[in-house]
Amino acid sequence: MTRTVLVTGTSTGFGRATVHRFARAGWNVVASMRSPDRETELRDLPGVLVTRLDVQDAASIDAAVAAGLDRFGRLDALVNNAGFGLFGLFEATSPAKAREQFDVNVFGLMAVTRAVLPHFRRQRSGVVVNITSGAGVFALPTSSLYSASKFAVEGFSEGLAWELASQGIRVKLVEPGGVLATRFGQRAGEEAVHAADLPDYAAFLAHAGAVFERLRDDRRLATPEDVADVIFTATTDESDRLRYVATPDIVPLVTARRETSEEAYMALMRERFGFRGDAAPPAE
DSSP states (O other): OOOEEEESOOSSHHHHHHHHHHHHTTOEEEEEESOGGGOOTGGGSTTEEEEEOOTTOHHHHHHHHHHHHHHHSOOOEEEEOOOOOOOBOGGGSOHHHHHHHHIIIIIIHHHHHHHHHHHHHHHTOEEEEEEOOGGGTSOOTTOHHHHHHHHHHHHHHHHHHHHHHTTTEEEEEEEOOOOSSSSHHHHHHHHOBOOTTOGGGHHHHHHHHHHHHHHHHSOOOOOHHHHHHHHHHHHHOOSSOOEEEOOGGGHHHHHHHHHSOHHHHHHHHHHHHOOOSSSSOOOO
16 A cells, blocks of 8 residues: 655755655655645656645644545655744844744644644554754754754654554654755745844854854755655654654764763864853954
8 A cells, every 4th residue: 555644844955855755765745835836846746745734824734634635545654844944143033033933843843743643543553753953952053942943843752752652653853954955044044033233242143153154165965855865764664763863964963962971062062163151252
């Protein structure tokens, strides 16, 4: 029997590559996005249903799940990929934008998961794959709210995995790093919060900007297609493994965060990024 996966956020980036990866493997795919009327290419793939799903719109979630069941008869996997990055100083970020970050990245993901779980329980099978980030393992300056949302998904997924194991349902976490060939970076740039009214942070932000500019100039070792391969592997892996690091560039920091002492990790971050606890960052 052909298996079916529902993927959120498929208009660009990891989500789009994931649709191609599953379709190539012979799966049925419910490719969901906020604006399906603009989509043309995915509609031509065999076994792919393009439908609307906005994680902030409960009715659209229910409709997308119903459309997938009506078209394919069952759902076997859910890939929660939809999300965006909010970067900037916490103090300069409005409460409304902070809530939006959590509404999309956390509560939206939970809402889609909640809509699918009854079907998985009836089958006594299914897999939930949540896409987090290196920012869900370690936090960098100006990523406090984005990291907070991804840390939340990490904790939610780990706790949920214990609950759903009793129902024959698996939970997986895929953790990609900075892949440049996606629109996520563009969206993150559009969402960047500026701090013109907070001159006390000027020196810090200048240093942070230089650090991140160097990071952007570094050659990335993974593509959206590479991440999609890891998503497919996680989905089809029937073991109890929970976390899958999806890009090589974040492995050193993930390893340091998870496998060294707190003191060693913090020392590494200070050395690598030059951020200190004093008022002014060190000169370049």
